[in-house]
Amino acid sequence: MKGYRFDFCPYERRFLQPLVTRHGTWHTREGIIIRLGDAKGKCGWGEIAPMSWFGSETLEQALNFCDQLPTEITEEIIFSIPDHLPASQFGFESALVAVGIAGYKRYSSPLTHGKLLTYSGLLPAGEAALNQWETLWKQGYRTFKWKIGVNAIAQELEIFDLLTRTLPTSAKLRLDANGGLSYQEANRWLEICEHIQANVEFIEQPLPVEQFSGMLKLSADFKTAIALDESVATFKQLEQCFQQGWRGIFVIKPGIAGSPFRLRQFCQSHKIDVVFSSVFETAIGKQAALQLAAELSRGNRAVGFGINHFLENPEENLFKCP
Numbered sequence: 001m002k003g004y005r006f007d008f009c010p011y012e013r014r015f016l017q018p019l020v021t022r023h024g025t026w027h028t029r030e031g032i033i034i035r036l037g038d039a040k041g042k043c044g045w046g047e048i049a050p051m052s053w054f055g056s057e058t059l060e061q062a063l064n065f066c067d068q069l070p071t072e073i074t075e076e077i078i079f080s081i082p083d084h085l086p087a088s089q090f091g092f093e094s095a096l097v098a099v100g101i102a103g104y105k106r107y108s109s110p111l112t113h114g115k116l117l118t119y120s121g122l123l124p125a126g127e128a129a130l131n132q133w134e135t136l137w138k139q140g141y142r143t144f145k146w147k148i149g150v151n152a153i154a155q156e157l158e159i160f161d162l163l164t165r166t167l168p169t170s171a172k173l174r175l176d177a178n179g180g181l182s183y184q185e186a187n188r189w190l191e192i193c194e195h196i197q198a199n200v201e202f203i204e205q206p207l208p209v210e211q212f213s214g215m216l217k218l219s220a221d222f223k224t225a226i227a228l229d230e231s232v233a234t235f236k237q238l239e240q241c242f243q244q245g246w247r248g249i250f251v252i253k254p255g256i257a258g259s260p261f262r263l264r265q266f267c268q269s270h271k272i273d274v275v276f277s278s279v280f281e282t283a284i285g286k287q288a289a290l291q292l293a294a295e296l297s298r299g300n301r302a303v304g305f306g307i308n309h310f311l312e313n314p315e316e317n318l319f320k321c322p
């Protein structure tokens with residue numbers, strides 16, 4: 001079997017604006033860039049960007065996995081990466097596709113797939129959203145995501161009221177609770193969403209992962225759509241939620257969803273309503289994730305890959321690998 005020379009290089013980069021969610025504040029993104037080289041000197045890059053608070057392996061587990069691999073690896077090794085290392089499965093498989101796996105059609109860019117992706121812009125949590133949506137609007141964003149479940153509900157509802165009154169009517173708003181609402185609070189948000197003029201595209205992960213039946217009930221009780229995110233972080237969870245009857249929206253973060261080959265098969269055989277979303281990866285992981293998004297998006301849901309999240313843009317100096 002064909003062997004590839006394997007190198008890897010850890011990176012870290014600071015957020016321009018720290019990401020505030022109900023899980024706390026995230027300042028620095030750490031990950032691993034990997035490189036596979038073939039005998040002809042061609043190489044393919046991939047990225048492992050774990051998010052253990054979301055259900056993927058930790059950075060340390062990914063680093064340990066890379067450390068124990070030989071410097072020459074095969075497709076067989078890559079396709080047998082265990083399921084508890086989903087971000088690693090994504091990184092290695094995308095590097096393999098990039099170096100040119102036999103019999104696999106490679107897409108040169110998301111734009112050449114015949115579909116233009118539209119992008120959702122991420123607003124900061126709290127009232128900072130009020131004076132930042134306009135900048136994103138001027139950059140062309142028409143779909144916005146705002147984090148909720150961070151501050152007290154009364155305060156967030158007040159900001160929401162102001163925000164929905166000032167956003168242009170053609171704007172779409174996504175509310176991402178990161179599992180931070182109680183069942184009652186989720187009902188309250190959804191009731192308000194149904195009685196306003198503004199266009200709320202969906203509420204993302206209103207309840208904690210354990211409360212799947214609560215989310216099924218919310219999606220049956222309200223017209224505003226519910227999207228699962230943390231509940232479907234890895235492929236196994238995605239499959240389980242589908243089997244348990246979820247027919248609402250699935251947020252897919254390819255960077256932590258595991259094997260892209262398996263994800264592609266699943267999305268092609270079950271016609272699910274998907275929103276693709278970033279894990280704040282570098283251009284390397286983003287390119288691979290957006291290729292999948294362009295290929296597998298149905299309908300016209302904006303992808304959650306906004307720009308300008310980082311202070312350092314270190315792609316150019318990442319590769320001081322041996």
Ligand SMILES: O=C(O)CCC(=O)c1ccccc1C(=O)O
Nearest residue numbers: 120122145277278279280304305
């Ligand atoms: O999906 C988007 O629109 C942006 C990405 C995003 O919100 C996100 C990014 C990193 C980690 C978690 C999340 C999230 O959806 O909760």
Ligand SMILES: [Mg+2]
Nearest residue numbers: 176178204229
């Ligand atoms: Mg989310």
